[in-house]
Amino acid sequence: MKTSKSRFLIGLALLLLGGIYLGGRLFLQKRHVASFDGTITTSNGASYYDLSELTGTAFLKSAKVAMSQGLQVQLGAATAGLTVGNFLVKNSQGSKVYACEVYPDLEITLQAEGIAYSGSIPTIIVQGPCLNSDDGQTIQALPLPLKGLYQNVRQNPMWKVPLGDRGDSFMVSARFLYSEWPTAWNVVGVKLSNDQESIAMDGYEIISLLDQPLALDLSEEP
Amino acid sequence: MKKYLLLGLLSVNVFLACGRVPKVGPETAEKLATESQKDCGFVQNSYGQRVSWKQSLPIKMYIDPMVPTEYDTVLREAAKKWEDVLGRTLFVFERATWASTPAKDNRNIVYWMNPWNNPDTKLQAMSSLSWTNNQLVEADVKVDAQFYTYFVTYPNSNTDVHLLSLLVHELGHVLGLKHLANGSSSVMLSVLDYLVKREIPTAEDIADLKCEYN
Numbered sequence: 001m002k003t004s005k006s007r008f009l010i011g012l013a014l015l016l017l018g019g020i021y022l023g024g025r026l027f028l029q030k031r032h033v034a035s036f037d038g039t040i041t042t043s044n045g046a047s048y049y050d051l052s053e054l055t056g057t058a059f060l061k062s063a064k065v066a067m068s069q070g071l072q073v074q075l076g077a078a079t080a081g082l083t084v085g086n087f088l089v090k091n092s093q094g095s096k097v098y099a100c101e102v103y104p105d106l107e108i109t110l111q112a113e114g115i116a117y118s119g120s121i122p123t124i125i126v127q128g129p130c131l132n133s134d135d136g137q138t139i140q141a142l143p144l145p146l147k148g149l150y151q152n153v154r155q156n157p158m159w160k161v162p163l164g165d166r167g168d169s170f171m172v173s174a175r176f177l178y179s180e181w182p183t184a185w186n187v188v189g190v191k192l193s194n195d196q197e198s199i200a201m202d203g204y205e206i207i208s209l210l211d212q213p214l215a216l217d218l219s220e221e222p
Numbered sequence: 223m224k225k226y227l228l229l230g231l232l233s234v235n236v237f238l239a240c241g242r243v244p245k246v247g248p249e250t251a252e253k254l255a256t257e258s259q260k261d262c263g264f265v266q267n268s269y270g271q272r273v274s275w276k277q278s279l280p281i282k283m284y285i286d287p288m289v290p291t292e293y294d295t296v297l298r299e300a301a302k303k304w305e306d307v308l309g310r311t312l313f314v315f316e317r318a319t320w321a322s323t324p325a326k327d328n329r330n331i332v333y334w335m336n337p338w339n340n341p342d343t344k345l346q347a348m349s350s351l352s353w354t355n356n357q358l359v360e361a362d363v364k365v366d367a368q369f370y371t372y373f374v375t376y377p378n379s380n381t382d383v384h385l386l387s388l389l390v391h392e393l394g395h396v397l398g399l400k401h402l403a404n405g406s407s408s409v410m411l412s413v414l415d416y417l418v419k420r421e422i423p424t425a426e427d428i429a430d431l432k433c434e435y436n
Contacts, residue, residue: 035249035254057251057252060252061254064254065254111268113268114267114352114353114354115350115351115352115353116265116273116350116351116400117348117349117350117351118345118347118348118349118350118392118395118400118401118412119265119349119351119395119399119400119401119410120400120401121265154341178340178342178348178350179324179339179340180326180350186268188268201254202253203268204246204247204253204255204256204257204258204269204270205253205254205255207246207255207268207269208246208249208254208255209254209255213268213269
């Protein structure tokens with residue numbers, strides 16, 4: 001009887017351990033990102049991603065990792081936007097500069113969560129200037145005005161939105177939007193570009209880096 | 223008692239091991255991650271999984287009272303074109319006994335829209351799909367009865383649209399298929415010109431459907 005009880009308890013413990021192991025592997029394992037080859041400098045609690053010595057795919061992949069580190073939804077009084085991680089690159093003179101100097105254009109692509117019309121998922125594309133945040137750690141969000149957003153993107157194929165008080169602006173366009181305004185939108189693209197080249201991160205890469213889709217709530221303000 | 227404890231523990235383990243936590247696909251030379259499944263012509267969720275009805279077939283579709291009853295047979299014929307591909311029933315149609323307007327109501331409904339109520343008047347029809355995770359949960363088909371006229375056997379004018387071809391296409395969307403690029407003769411091409419008959423799923427359509435539903 002005693003032996004049987006011991007066996008039972010050992011079996012129980014093994015099963016539990018097995019379950020925790022499998023569960024941990026499937027649920028808790030963070031994706032190992034082996035694709036960051038730059039250096040990270042920490043100064044006054046802030047981290048700077050230095051990719052200035054990288055080229056080719058090592059640069060591209062490391063840039064995406066750096067961009068993902070600053071991906072954060074920014075909610076304003078009646079706006080929603082997305083900051084992007086910043087990094088350091090070499091410009092044509094060989095100087096170390098922030099990414100926006102070499103890649104002045106920022107594009108964010110959003111897709112509605114869980115709906116499609118005639119096989120196409122509603123999509124919003126936000127295109128504007130790449131601007132450093134004050135501390136240089138992130139690239140500033142392009143804040144989408146939530147009030148009247150649906151009407152504005154439906155009525156204007158390229159809706160121009162003022163940005164700040166220095167005459168800057170950004171453009172918003174939408175596709176596959178019909179009768180219903182989806183409120184939940186996933187970030188499926190973040191692109192930094194210049195006339196010659198771009199660094200484009202898609203939704204799958206974002207999920208792999210953040211372990212889940214990055215979503216924006218674009219409910220209109222009442 | 224021990225048996226029940228063991229069974230309970232096993233169930234927890236199986237749940238933990240088989241929990242449906244979606245994953246994206248592997249890293250490649252160029253990308254940090256890829257879609258989790260090949261699209262096979264299907265709409266994909268944010269993880270790149272194909273969205274479909276999975277095991278929830280056949281799809282029960284209501285026919286709105288505004289749809290002329292003489293078109294019920296055309297709808298069933300359109301369904302059969304897809305069903306013949308898989309050799310099983312994919313759709314069950316029933317006339318709705320209530321009038322409704324398109325909405326997210328957990329019902330799959332075919333509407334005959336007059337007025338069309340859509341600013342895009344170039345559309346002959348539109349199918350809307352809703353899903354949770356990778357499981358389709360609702361599909362509505364809206365046919366534009368304001369700006370288009372349809373024919374079943376012979377057209378009455380040069381601007382008539384072949385209804386069967388249109389419905390085969392829309393039911394393809396209901397199954398989860400998206401538009402195919404030009405260059406093939408697929409029933410899932412995005413444009414159906416006046417008078418054109420294109421109601422037989424091609425080898426490409428068949429391969430796509432079987433990729434997900436077989």
